[in-house]
Amino acid sequence: MTDLKRSWVDSANSAETPFPLNNLPYGVFSTDGGAPRCGTAIGEMILDLAALEAAGVLAFDGTLQTGSWNAFMALGKPEWDRLRAELTELLTEGAAAEADLKAHLVAQSDATLHMPFSVTEYTDFYAGRHHAFNVGTMFRGPENALPPNWLHIPIGYNGRASSVVLSGTPVVRPNGQLKGPNDEMPRFGPSQRFDIELEMGAIVGTPSKGPISISEAYDAIFGYVLLNDWSARDIQAWEYQPLGPFQAKATATTISPWIVTAAALEPFRTSGPERDVPLLDYLKEPAPMLYDIDLEVTMAPEGKAPTVISRTNYNEMYYSAAQQLTHHTTSGCPMRVGDLLGSGTISGPEKANRGSLLELSWGGKEPLTLDTGETRSFIEDGDTLTLKGAAHGDGYQIGFGDCIGTLMPARPTTH
Numbered sequence: 435m436t437d438l439k440r441s442w443v444d445s446a447n448s449a450e451t452p453f454p455l456n457n458l459p460y461g462v463f464s465t466d467g468g469a470p471r472c473g474t475a476i477g478e479m480i481l482d483l484a485a486l487e488a489a490g491v492l493a494f495d496g497t498l499q500t501g502s503w504n505a506f507m508a509l510g511k512p513e514w515d516r517l518r519a520e521l522t523e524l525l526t527e528g529a530a531a532e533a534d535l536k537a538h539l540v541a542q543s544d545a546t547l548h549m550p551f552s553v554t555e556y557t558d559f560y561a562g563r564h565h566a567f568n569v570g571t572m573f574r575g576p577e578n579a580l581p582p583n584w585l586h587i588p589i590g591y592n593g594r595a596s597s598v599v600l601s602g603t604p605v606v607r608p609n610g611q612l613k614g615p616n617d618e619m620p621r622f623g624p625s626q627r628f629d630i631e632l633e634m635g636a637i638v639g640t641p642s643k644g645p646i647s648i649s650e651a652y653d654a655i656f657g658y659v660l661l662n663d664w665s666a667r668d669i670q671a672w673e674y675q676p677l678g679p680f681q682a683k684a685t686a687t688t689i690s691p692w693i694v695t696a697a698a699l700e701p702f703r704t705s706g707p708e709r710d711v712p713l714l715d716y717l718k719e720p721a722p723m724l725y726d727i728d729l730e731v732t733m734a735p736e737g738k739a740p741t742v743i744s745r746t747n748y749n750e751m752y753y754s755a756a757q758q759l760t761h762h763t764t765s766g767c768p769m770r771v772g773d774l775l776g777s778g779t780i781s782g783p784e785k786a787n788r789g790s791l792l793e794l795s796w797g798g799k800e801p802l803t804l805d806t807g808e809t810r811s812f813i814e815d816g817d818t819l820t821l822k823g824a825a826h827g828d829g830y831q832i833g834f835g836d837c838i839g840t841l842m843p844a845r846p847t848t849h
Contacts, residue, residue, distance in 0.1 A: 436701045438830040440527040443539070445477030452824055452833020453477055458521055459692035459834070460503055460657070463545040470501040470548045473540070475692055475835075476525055480545055482538040483521075489538075491531070492520065503551045503693060507639035507656050508771045514639065514656065518697055547691040547835075550659075551637060553598045554772035556687065557762060558633075558663055558679075559590040561753040561778040563707070568781060568793045585711050588753040588761045590778075591678045593663075598687045598774060601837045607815065607844040608685040610669035624844035625666035625682075627798070627812045630819050631779040632731050632789030634748055635661035635689055636755035638773035644766050648719055651759040654769070658699065658755075660690035660729075660821045660837035661776050667792055667812070687776070690821070690837040698832055702726045702825040704749050716760060723754040729780060729823045731789070733804060736816030736840075741804040744789055746782040748823075753778075815843045 439455040440447050446454050453459065453475040462470045463480055471484035487498040494513060497505040506513070524531050560566060563580075570579030583589065599605075607628055613620035639656025646654065663683065670682030705722040727748040734740035758775050781789040788794045791812050795801050798811040813819065821837035 437828060439522070441476060441525045442527050442529060442532045443477045443479055443525060445479065446525075448477070449829050449831070451477050452831055452835065453692075454830045454832075455522065455525055456827065456830055457694065457698050457832045458518060458525075459694045459698065461550045461692045462501055462503070462548040463540070464548065465540055465545055472498045472501065472503060472506070474521060475542065478542055479539045480542055481521070481525070481535065482540060485538045486535075491524070491534075492517070501548075503656075504772045507551070507637075508641075510640060511653055514695070515697065518695065547600065549600050550691060550693050552772050553595040553774050554770045556593040556595040556598055556774045556776070557590050558593045558683065558687075558776035559588050559753065559758050559778040561588050561590075561751055561758060562780050562789070563752040564750060564781040564783055564787070565779040565789060565793065568788065572792075572797050585709070586713070588758045590758065590762070591683075593687065593776070594684045595774070597684050598689060601688055601691050601835065601839070603686070603688065603839065604842045605664055605686045605688070605839045606842045608666050608669065608681070609844055609847050610666060610681050611672055612668050613672045620672060622847065625669050627667040627792075628841065629665045629667050629791045629812055630731065631663040631665055632729060632744060632746070632781075632821055633661040633663055633779060634727070634755070634777040634823075635659045636759070636775040636777070637693060638759065638769050638775070639771060641771055642763050642769045645763045646760060648717070648723070648756050648760050651763075652696075652723055652756040654759065655696050655755055657693040657695040658834070659693060660823050660834045662688040662819065662821050662837055662839060663776050663779075664688070664839070665790070686839070688837055688839045689774075690823075690834040692835045694832060694834050699725050699727075699825060701827065702832070706754060707752060716764070717757050719754065719757065723756045724749050724751055725825060727823050727825045729789075729821070732820045732822070733810065734818045734820070735804065735806060735808055735814070736818075738806050740818070740820065741806070743794060743802060743804075744787065746780050746787040746789055748777070748780060750780055750782050750787070751777055813841050815841055817841050
């Protein structure tokens with residue numbers, strides 16, 4: 435494990451900040467209604483990278499002037515590494531450039547954050563064993579909880595890139611077709627079993643035109659965000675057979691505002707779980723490719739304090755993002771810069787580790803009691819759900835920024 439790297443930005447040296455010099459996550463921000471521009475979080479500040487490139491301090495073919503990280507990602511891994519190395523040198527305690535760079539620091543409290551990249555495509559996986567076992571047990575019993583292919587293949591589906599939104603964007607309760615087990619016909623109306631899914635999102639930075647190896651897939655991932663794949667469980671229950679999720683997953687997918695690079699997470703690599711059955715060779719990892727990242731979910735009724743409802747860790751995943759990406763390319767499916775891969779719901783072995791309300795309330799049969807005394811089986815209008823995550827080193831942490839969404843009432847419908 436690496437030690438804290440000290441910066442001349444004092445707030446970056448606190449053990450409490452999610453953004454020490456070890457991190458340097460990338461985002462897009464604006465101030466005073468100005469145009470969005472690329473920056474990196476350092477302590478309580480943002481370093482304006484667009485301004486540094488315009489001033490000639492950085493030189494990356496104008497990609498830092500675009501107000502999005504897609505063009506920079508397309509430059510490839512050597513340039514990713516070069517920017518990180520140059521920023522580390524510029525921001526290290528005692529750097530000669532300190533006086534010149536101070537003019538390009540913006541307080542995070544004075545900035546508005548924007549989508550850090552343009553999502554090209556979105557694929558969501560079903561790759562957490564505890565989640566898959568819990569859900570399968572509810573519907574098929576523990577003996578048949580996992581589908582027969584689950585231990586062999588990262589199961590996924592193609593979602594809607596257009597529904598990916600930034601943390602803080604309100605989420606409107608969806609309408610859809612609903613049919614209870616005793617209903618003769620379906621009806622149309624607001625989802626009554628609206629839920630979260632605690633996930634990590636991997637961002638593809640290197641395109642591919644054919645199958646790629648596990649090692650190539652690992653190097654193709656630019657960075658990671660926290661991801662909440664909002665889910666309408668009752669809409670899904672009626673529509674998903676035989677082709678899987680459709681409208682139930684198309685309401686919104688919320689991501690955290692800062693891209694934490696794979697390079698920043700390198701000290702936190704960890705091995706995947708023991709396998710019940712051997713994976714096929716193309717999915718076998720030559721080195722640890724998961725990460726030790728602590729995760730937390732809070733729920734806050736409107737106007738009230740939040741309650742922690744789940745704590746788990748990204749290392750609970752059965753398949754890593756590299757395995758998911760490798761499998762995604764096996765058909766020859768082209769992957770493009772800005773593709774987003776959702777990990778699937780991250781749950782742990784205990785009830786307190788479950789990453790969805792479907793699991794936490796066991797399908798509504800065991801409602802949660804919040805610190806306010808209120809109970810929840812699923813999300814109610816006005817509730818705010820917040821995902822938090824950080825990898826913890828010796829005296830520092832690598833954070834992502836919160837992933838927040840508040841549920842708004844369904845839109846009126848004449849159906």
